[in-house]
Amino acid sequence: MDLTKEYAQTLDHGDALNSFRELFHIPRTNNGDEFVYLAGNSLGLQPKSTATYIQQELDDWANYGVEGHFLAANPWMPYHTFLREKMAKIVGADPMEVVVMNSLTVNLHLLMVSFYKPTKTKYKIIIEDGVFPSDDYAVQSQARFHGFDPQDAIVRLAPANGLFFEANEVNQQIERYGDRVALVLWGGVNYKSGQVFDLKSITDTCHKFGIVAGFDLAHMAGNIPCSLGDSGADFAAWCTYKYLNSGPGSLSGVFVNKKYSNKKEIPRFEGWWGHDQQSRFLMDKHFIPMEGADAWQLSNPPILSMAAIKASLDIFDRAEMQHLRQKSIRLTGYLADLLVKMDENNRIKILTPPYIEMRGCQLSLAVTNADKAFIHLLYENGIMADWREPNIVRVAPVPLYNSFLDVWKFVNVLIRLANAL
Ligand SMILES: Cc1ncc(COP(=O)(O)O)c(C=O)c1O
Structure with missing residues (x-):
């Protein structure tokens, strides 16, 4: 398996769902870079279209008052x-x-x-x-x-x-x-x-x-x-x-x-x-x-x-669940493979079952010697993930908006920080 950044980018170019990422707001760091957002199992990202959909109802409320129950473009009743x-x-x-x-x-x-x-x-x-x-x-x-x-x-x-x-x-x-x-x-x-x-x-x-x-x-x-x-x-x-x-x-x-x-x-x-x-x-x-x-x-x-x-x-x-699942299997599979290959010092243990039919987007990772400060360290390094006691980092690459490059970046940061503990 190829561990390079270029390989991750090649996988993204070949991904038919790649353009869906554009439909979402990706949070940014203080430097203006996009976070690697792997917390979609906790709170999914906001579609850019959400504001328009909500605005439609606000407009109909402003224009029709109670009659919006029947007259709104999407009647509330x-x-x-x-x-x-x-x-x-x-x-x-x-x-x-x-x-x-x-x-x-x-x-x-x-x-x-x-x-x-x-x-x-x-x-x-x-x-x-x-x-x-x-x-x-x-x-x-x-x-x-x-x-x-x-x-x-x-x-x-x-x-x-x-x-x-x-x-x-x-x-x-x-x-x-x-x-x-x-x-x-x-x-x-x-x-x-x-x-x-x-x-x-x-x-x-x-x-x-x-x-x-x-x-x-x-x-x-x-x-x-x-x-x-x-x-x-x-x-x-x-x-x-x-x-x-x-x-x-x-x-x-x-x-x-x-x-x-x-x-x-x-x-x-x-x-x-x-x-x-x-x-x-x-x-x-x-x-x-x-x-x-x-x-x-x-x-x-x-x-x-x-x-x-x-x-x-x-x-x-538009995306369809079956296609999302196909990408998810590849994305989370890539994550698992990269972790195994790059974790030469055995700092990370994957707690999620290794079988495809027994896992979805998420992998739960026990990080040797980590405490809650570790999740803040990840954050400072541009990664948004989720923490569960005592030493578990949960990450969920989501096929709608996460890329193979996101996964590559995450694994590189994680291994570097875990090796320093
Ligand atoms: C598995 C599971 N059950 C229940 C809940 C509670 O959900 P709510 O606060 O919407 O009731 C959560 C929240 O994250 C959850 O993950």
Whole structure:
């Protein structure tokens, strides 16, 4: 393998998605140089078109006031439906199974209200031991809300090798708890290790034991093509501010399997935006649910935030997830190869599984002797990455806006700084 800068530039010239980088604002250092931005797994970059999309709604608000609900170029009343098809394509679902609303943790709670239905003997919730803490807090509080002791109700699964789950290991561990489990809430991609999980195989195992399979796709949506519909998953939720580039704190996507559409026995917290659109303004007391995931909506949505999502989804639609994934495999593969070849002093350990099907954009790197000052050092050297204790640098080359040259620059800086620790 060629370790030169020229080789990285050659790879960029041959990249059919290279021009998409131009569609994004790339943050700059004090010297005016572009940062090597590898934190898209934390907060995706801003599309240049976002401002125009938001400005459109501001103009329509200025010009039409409340009538913008009907007269705006993109009328606000059905605005969430403008996102539906493209979002459904990203997660591989039927459009009626998908809605954009609220934030991620809020949605996980709303979905657990519907799908965590514990009994005296079947009440456990399985999560990853290394799950993002918000999910852990959410399931603990759900168990408590139903009168269970989280110490007993929550089962946290850890990989036997201490790093990542081997193929089928999650399924085998779920089988051990079998009938005592009411819900498995699992990540599509683990935030810390970057490991990708097979939604279908986890769902199949859950369903063998009558367990509800729910997924947090925060690190999967826009990173890896998924087939939520085919997986048979019961529900899922994801944020849009990471790989989906829709801005800080942006809204969350929700998937509810269509088999639950209009099922009367599903408990649900309800609000007027989940009420049948045709008769919503009759202001009747009797709740008539919309079809599909729409019924889970509570409030009229924040249009300005949705405009940012619309701007981003339009870019995804042009690039297409399959092409993005192909580039991502090459980009992250190049990163892994360069690290292995250039780390002659063995300062870096790659924690993410080495198999292509078990990783997406992200690699998690343990840096020998590093503490949090290291991430600041990277920043001062033009690299924006992300830090997790105790010594992990997470980097995610994103195929929409990162280049092979970005990866080359990062590895050279990283190795130089790591060797100096
Ligand atoms: C895997 C995962 N779950 C949940 C959350 C919490 O998201 P929110 O603050 O939008 O509820 C995050 C945030 O980064 C996350 O990465």
